[in-house]
Amino acid sequence: MISFLRGKPKLLQNKIILDIHGVGYGVSASQKVLSSVGHKEEVELYIHTHVKEEKLELYGFLTLQEQQLFELVLSVSGIGPTTALHIVNKDPDQLITAVQEANVSFFKSIPRVGKKMAQKIIIELRGKLGELKELNLAPLSPKQQTVADALLSLGWDEENVHLVLEKLNLDKLSEQDAIKQALQQLR
Numbered sequence: 001m002i003s004f005l006r007g008k009p010k011l012l013q014n015k016i017i018l019d020i021h022g023v024g025y026g027v028s029a030s031q032k033v034l035s036s037v038g039h040k041e042e043v044e045l046y047i048h049t050h051v052k053e054e055k056l057e058l059y060g061f062l063t064l065q066e067q068q069l070f071e072l073v074l075s076v077s078g079i080g081p082t083t084a085l086h087i088v089n090k091d092p093d094q095l096i097t098a099v100q101e102a103n104v105s106f107f108k109s110i111p112r113v114g115k116k117m118a119q120k121i122i123i124e125l126r127g128k129l130g131e132l133k134e135l136n137l138a139p140l141s142p143k144q145q146t147v148a149d150a151l152l153s154l155g156w157d158e159e160n161v162h163l164v165l166e167k168l169n170l171d172k173l174s175e176q177d178a179i180k181q182a183l184q185q186l187r
Contacts, residue, residue, distance in 0.1 A: 002058060006044045009037045016060060018045070027060040028081070030089035036062065048074075050081050059085065065092055076124045078117060086110050087121075099125045105159040143170050147178045156186055 005027065007020035016037060017024045027045060029037075037043045045060035046067040059081060061067040069092050073084040087095065087110055098106035099122055107118030144165050151161045164182045173181065 001049045002047045003049075004044070005047055005058075005060070006042065008041060009043050011038050016043075016045070018043070018060075025058060027058045028085065029060045030085050032089050033060060033062055048081075050074075057081065061088075069095065072125060072128055073121070076121050078120065083110070083112050086112070096129050098122075099129045102126070103159065105157065108158075141170070143175055143178070146175050147182060150175075150179050151182055151186070154183075160186060 002025075005018050005020060005025055007018035007025070010017040010019065010024075011034060012026075014028060014031075014034065016027045016029055016034065018027055027047065029045070033045070037045075045062065046064050048059040048061070048067055048070055050057045050059060059070065061070060066088055070084050070088045073079055073087050074081060079087075087107070090106075090110075094106070097103070102122050104115060104118045104122065107113050107121055108115060113121070147168075147170070148158075148161050148165060151164070152158065161182070164185045167185065168178055168181055170178055
């Protein structure tokens with residue numbers, strides 16, 4: 001298994017061809033990696049070798065931490081290497097914090113990741129990365145949904161809306177009063 005490569009990079013769309021003594025290794029990489037190696041004469045990449053039924057693919061990372069994070073994300077059922085690459089393209093510290101704080105919105109901003117997949121990623125990775133906050137998987141009540149829809153239509157982001165909804169005691173408030181209090185907290 002290939003774990004590390006050092007060579008002269010040549011960029012080809014979303015791949016790096018590493019020339020190592022006349023042999024070119026095709027390595028897929030995140031945009032962050034591609035932009036940082038494009039101007040260098042020699043690069044060192046930590047490699048994840050992904051074996052499928054009919055092909056062998058190499059994925060390159062600048063640090064060992066990024067490679068290990070990629071392998072953790074790839075271990076989530078339903079996540080393939082392309083989606084895992086998009087996920088680790090984010091800052092590793094932000095990714096770890098998003099898992100620890102159950103930040104579904106962070107993962108929903110990634111291509112091919114919806115709410116259910118984001119929740120699945122958080123559930124499967126929080127045991128490996130640590131946990132700071134419980135993930136609320138319960139659907140919103142009709143009153144919560146109405147208040148959330150009103151706030152979202154006013155341009156507030158989903159993460160902040162859900163944080164405010166958790167703080168409000170909606171049992172004692174009308175929908176209008178709940179929206180007013182939520183707006184006061186959001187400001």
